[in-house]
Structure formats: C-alpha cells, structure tokens
Amino acid sequence: MSAPPAKEGAGSREAFYTRLEEENLSPLWEVLHALVPERPQTRCRPALWSYERARPFIEESGRLITAEEAVRRVLILENPGMKGEHRITTTLYAGWQLILPGEIAPAHRHTQSALRFIVEGEGAYTAVDGERTIMHEGDFVITPSWTWHDHGNESDRPVVWLDGLDIPIVKAFEATFAENYPDSTHPLTRPQGDALARFGSGLLPVDYESSGPASPVFNYPYARTREALETMRRQEEWDPCHGLKLRYVNPVNGASAMPTIGTFMQLLPKGFQGLPYRSTDATVFSVVEGGGRAEIGGTVFRYSPRDVFVVPSWMPYRLMADEESVLFSFSDRPIQQMLGLWREMRGNE
Numbered sequence: 001m002s003a004p005p006a007k008e009g010a011g012s013r014e015a016f017y018t019r020l021e022e023e024n025l026s027p028l029w030e031v032l033h034a035l036v037p038e039r040p041q042t043r044c045r046p047a048l049w050s051y052e053r054a055r056p057f058i059e060e061s062g063r064l065i066t067a068e069e070a071v072r073r074v075l076i077l078e079n080p081g082m083k084g085e086h087r088i089t090t091t092l093y094a095g096w097q098l099i100l101p102g103e104i105a106p107a108h109r110h111t112q113s114a115l116r117f118i119v120e121g122e123g124a125y126t127a128v129d130g131e132r133t134i135m136h137e138g139d140f141v142i143t144p145s146w147t148w149h150d151h152g153n154e155s156d157r158p159v160v161w162l163d164g165l166d167i168p169i170v171k172a173f174e175a176t177f178a179e180n181y182p183d184s185t186h187p188l189t190r191p192q193g194d195a196l197a198r199f200g201s202g203l204l205p206v207d208y209e210s211s212g213p214a215s216p217v218f219n220y221p222y223a224r225t226r227e228a229l230e231t232m233r234r235q236e237e238w239d240p241c242h243g244l245k246l247r248y249v250n251p252v253n254g255a256s257a258m259p260t261i262g263t264f265m266q267l268l269p270k271g272f273q274g275l276p277y278r279s280t281d282a283t284v285f286s287v288v289e290g291g292g293r294a295e296i297g298g299t300v301f302r303y304s305p306r307d308v309f310v311v312p313s314w315m316p317y318r319l320m321a322d323e324e325s326v327l328f329s330f331s332d333r334p335i336q337q338m339l340g341l342w343r344e345m346r347g348n349e
C-alpha cells in the first residue's frame with residue numbers, strides 16, 4: 001500500500017457520504033455519539049393525565065361508538081414527547097378503556113401482553129383462556145401473550161380500566177401476531193376463582209409445570225394487596241424513596257407476573273417526603289388512593305386518585321404524599337433485568 005493520502009476537505013467527505021449512501025453504507029464516526037450516548041437519551045417526557053379532565057372525554061367516547069364497533073373503546077395516553085406514536089413510554093402503551101353496561105369487547109388474542117388496572121366501577125369481567133374474573137377498583141388483571149380474552153360489563157354502571165401493553169416492544173421485534181375468535185366470547189372451561197385458588201393461595205398443584213413465563217394467576221385482587229400493605233405498615237419500615245413498595249409476582253417462580261412488564265404497588269404515609277430516585281425503566285403510575293405531588297425532572301405534578309403520571313428513564317423523581325397514598329405502577333423492568341441492563345440510583349448520588 002502507498003502512503004495515506006493527505007487529509008481531504010469536508011466537501012469531499014460529503015461527496016464520499018453521498019457515494020456511500022448509494023451502496024446502503026454510512027460512516028459510523030458521524031453518529032457514534034448519538035448511537036452510544038453516555039447516559040439514556042429519551043424523547044419520553046414526564047407528564048400527568050388528570051382523570052377528572054379525561055373523564056368527560058371517556059364518557060363522550062361511550063356515546064360516539066359502541067364497544068362492539070370499536071372492538072376496544074380506548075383513549076390512548078400519548079406521551080407528549082412522542083405524540084401519535086401510541087406509547088406512554090418508549091417501550092410501553094397505555095390507554096383508558098371504557099365498557100358500558102351490557103357491552104361485550106369481543107374475544108381475540110395477540111402476542112402482546114396486556115395488563116388491566118381497574119380505575120372506576122366494578123362488576124365487569126375479563127375472561128382469560130376459559131376463566132372469568134370479576135373486576136373491582138384496584139384489581140390488577142393480566143392477559144398474557146397469546147391468551148384468548150374478552151371483556152363484558154354485567155353491572156349497571158360504566159367500568160373504566162387502564163390498559164398497559166408491551167406493543168412497542170413486540171413491534172421492535174417484529175413479532176406481532178393477532179387473531180379474532182369466531183364468537184364474541186370464548187367458551188368458559190373453569191369456574192370463577194379457580195386460578196386464584198389453585199395458584200394464588202401459597203400452594204401449587206403438586207405436579208404443576210408451567211407452560212410459559214406468565215403467571216397462572218390472572219387477577220391480583222386489590223383487597224388482598226391493600227391488606228398486605230396495611231399489615232406491613234405496622235412495622236414502620238419506610239424506604240426513603242418508595243415508602244412501602246411491593247412487586248407483583250408469578251407465584252411459580254417469583255418473577256414478574258408477565259415477562260415483559262413489571263408491576264408494583266406502594267403505600268406512602270401522609271406527609272411522606274421521598275428522596276430522589278431514578279432508574280432505567282421509565283415508569284407509569286396510576287394513583288389508587290390519596291393525593292400528593294410527584295416532582296419529575298424538576299417539574300411538580302399534583303396527583304389525585306385515578307390520575308396517571310409517567311417518569312422517563314433515568315430522570316430523577318421524588319414522591320411527596322400530602323395524604324396517605326397508594327400508587328400502582330408498571331414498567332419494562334423485568335426485561336431490562338433479564339438482559340443485565342437495569343440500573344437505579346438513590347438519593348443525590
């Protein structure tokens with residue numbers, strides 16, 4: 001080889017890039033910093049959705065379209081930094097779903113995993129692979145990947161829940177499949193409460209072998225969760241960032257209820273002033289009880305029951321409870337942990 005040529009001007013670099021482009025090639029050195037930043041860079045913005053403000057729109061959607069026509073009558077919570085991308089964080093989708101008395105949201109299945117967190121009303125059901133569960137406020141219900149599911153409302157009041165799905169994750173893998181069931185409801189093969197009795201009572205059938213990574217329990221009733229928090233609080237062991245925080249588990253292996261989405265419930269005593277905290281899993285909160293403030297990346301959001309707020313990846317936040325508060329939350333933490341990516345930082349490190 002001959003000696004390297006003298007450094008050429010930027011103009012000839014541009015010409016070089018143009019020629020590269022035609023070959024479906026591009027120079028890494030122009031984008032290296034953007035591709036591998038020193039810390040998470042996100043378009044996800046901190047935001048709060050007030051349920052009080054959204055409620056009239058949810059109601060209006062109920063007059064505008066039936067559950068049958070809509071298939072799922074949902075108002076999507078669009079992250080203001082990624083509007084129109086149908087996501088609340090970079091990796092997760094969230095929406096408020098309304099089902100009116102007498103309606104059925106028809107049976108289907110898809111490779112996305114879904115959670116329901118009930119925010120208003122009770123007496124609607126979700127059926128998952130042949131078993132129905134009646135939903136109450138604060139219940140956490142899962143429909144794991146590729147399970148048949150339909151919803152119905154046999155009560156006399158509207159029921160609203162927050163849907164959380166891993167849609168952007170499954171899309172990133174291009175692994176989306178979906179199928180409608182020929183009837184509006186999938187046949188029931190087990191009595192109500194069977195899964196919780198069988199798998200959610202500190203016992204498992206002696207020869208049980210799980211058929212997949214998701215929890216066989218598909219409703220985690222709020223009454224049980226609240227009672228656990230209420231009993232544990234007597235110990236007065238408050239985490240300085242989280243108060244008293246529990247994670248929902250698959251009772252078979254202690255992993256998260258679904259492999260892609262981790263879910264949590266926490267209690268903050270009245271007057272709690274949390275220390276700053278950050279983690280790489282952008283997190284969606286749904287307020288169950290109480291009232292207070294979340295300071296997220298320097299912006300203060302006031303929260304009330306049923307509000308949703310979102311904390312982007314690696315953005316410091318702190319929780320301040322003006323009233324005793326109970327907060328449900330979900331994130332993509334389990335996948336990040338599985339991949340060895342998850343990090344957290346407490347206080348002002």
Ligand code: 1HN
Pocket residue numbers: 072074095097105110114149151163165167
């Ligand atoms: C879905 O299946 C439900 O089953 C809710 O209630 C929201 C958003 C996108 C794709 C599927 C449901 C959904 C969804």
